[in-house]
Amino acid sequence: MADRPADRPADRIPEPPLWEQWAAASAELxxxxxxxxxxxxxxxxxxxxxxxxxxxGRVTVNGEVAILGRRVAVDNDLVEVDGHLVALRADxxxxxxNKPEGVVTTASDTHGRETVVEMVPREPRVYPVGRLDRDTExxxxxxxxxxxxxxxxxxxxxxxxxxxxxxxGGLVSSSALRTLREGVELEDGVTAxxxxxxxxxxxxxxxxxxGRNRQVRRMCEAIGHPVSRLIRVRIGPIFDRSLKPGEWRExxxxxxxxxxxxxxxx
Numbered sequence: 134m135a136d137r138p139a140d141r142p143a144d145r146i147p148e149p150p151l152w153e154q155w156a157a158a159s160a161e162l163x164x165x166x167x168x169x170x171x172x173x174x175x176x177x178x179x180x181x182x183x184x185x186x187x188x189x190g191r192v193t194v195n196g197e198v199a200i201l202g203r204r205v206a207v208d209n210d211l212v213e214v215d216g217h218l219v220a221l222r223a224d225x226x227x228x229x230x231n232k233p234e235g236v237v238t239t240a241s242d243t244h245g246r247e248t249v250v251e252m253v254p255r256e257p258r259v260y261p262v263g264r265l266d267r268d269t270e271x272x273x274x275x276x277x278x279x280x281x282x283x284x285x286x287x288x289x290x291x292x293x294x295x296x297x298x299x300x301x302g303g304l305v306s307s308s309a310l311r312t313l314r315e316g317v318e319l320e321d322g323v324t325a326x327x328x329x330x331x332x333x334x335x336x337x338x339x340x341x342x343x344g345r346n347r348q349v350r351r352m353c354e355a356i357g358h359p360v361s362r363l364i365r366v367r368i369g370p371i372f373d374r375s376l377k378p379g380e381w382r383e384x385x386x387x388x389x390x391x392x393x394x395x396x397x398x399x
Contacts, residue, residue: 165204168192168212171221176386177214191215211280218393220278227384227392228253228275231376238264238273249273253381262286262368263294266347270378271296271365284396285369291342292395295367296349300358304334309356313339317352321345324352340367369395 169183172192177183184201186192192199193213205212207221232238232249238261240250249261253275262274262282276282285292313329328340335358339349350360366372370391376382384392 165206165210168194168199168203168205169201171205171207171212172214172219175219175221176390177219186214217390218281218284218396220281220389220393222278224257225278226254226257226259226276227278227389228259228381229371229373229376229384229388230273230275230381231373231378232265232270232273233378234268234270237267249275252379263344264346265365266350269350269363269365271363272368272371272373272376273365274368274371274384275381281392281396285392286344287396288344290396292369293340293342293367294365294369295338295340295372297364297366298337298339298349298353298360299362300335300337300353301361302335302358305331305337305356305358309358310337312356313337313352317355319345319348319351319355324348327352 169180169187172178172183172186173180177186187199187201187203190198191214194203194205195211199212205221210221212219212221230249230252232252236247236249236252238249240248240260242248246267250259253259257277259275259277260282262276262285265271265273274285284290310329310331313327316323316326324345325341325343328338330338332338337353337358339352341348345351349363353360366374371384371388373382
């Protein structure tokens with residue numbers, strides 16, 4: 134029997150009907166909630182707008198470009214829009230606290246001291262993002278969003294923290310300021326370059342992106358100007374000059390989105 138020409142229709146595998154293709158694609162989708170629904174609930178626009186973002190290839194799930202109809206497990210999947218992390222769970226909360234002096238940054242304390250967790254609502258349970266030592270005042274984030282917490286505290290992302298430090302010894306010399314800016318030799322190594330200014334004699338504005346224990350205090354002590362008072366005034370894009378010591382509030386959607394953008398994968 135003679136061979137058929139390779140290009141004859143009888144030798145081609147027919148393409149499945151469109152409805153069968155959609156059924157096969159749907160069978161491969163994960164269980165969970167529709168991606169566009171979750172995105173809409175988290176403030177990215179209407180479902181139609183979110184569908185357009187997905188169709189344009191702007192949304193990834195666990196590092197893979199999402200397709201329309203994709204479902205996500207809000208407790209486990211990692212979703213990003215234009216590289217920005219999306220908080221999926223609807224029960225996530227984000228508190229900004231102005232921590233007073235004397236309060237410890239922990240979920241519980243064996244010595245009976247007041248903790249930052251006791252200063253915000255008890256439910257849902259939240260945890261502090263990073264630490265402020267007991268004597269340091271200022272802004273602290275608390276949340277139950279583990280994914281965002283991990284990124285905010287990971288050295289890879291280098292989130293800036295800005296402090297106002299009142300130091301002893303009066304005016305800090307230009308050479309000492311330069312040392313702070315270029316790196317200070319501490320027992321655990323040289324610090325990364327910092328942004329430092331002196332708004333008034335003995336008052337320093339210090340911005341760092343490392344998370345070493347009591348870092349600003351140790352840096353200032355190393356140049357001969359120990360800290361007498363230390364206040365954190367900014368965490369990445371988040372600041373609030375009107376929040377009084379001991380007061381807290383929830384982050385706005387815009388602030389939460391700004392934090393997510395600050396930990397964009399690079």
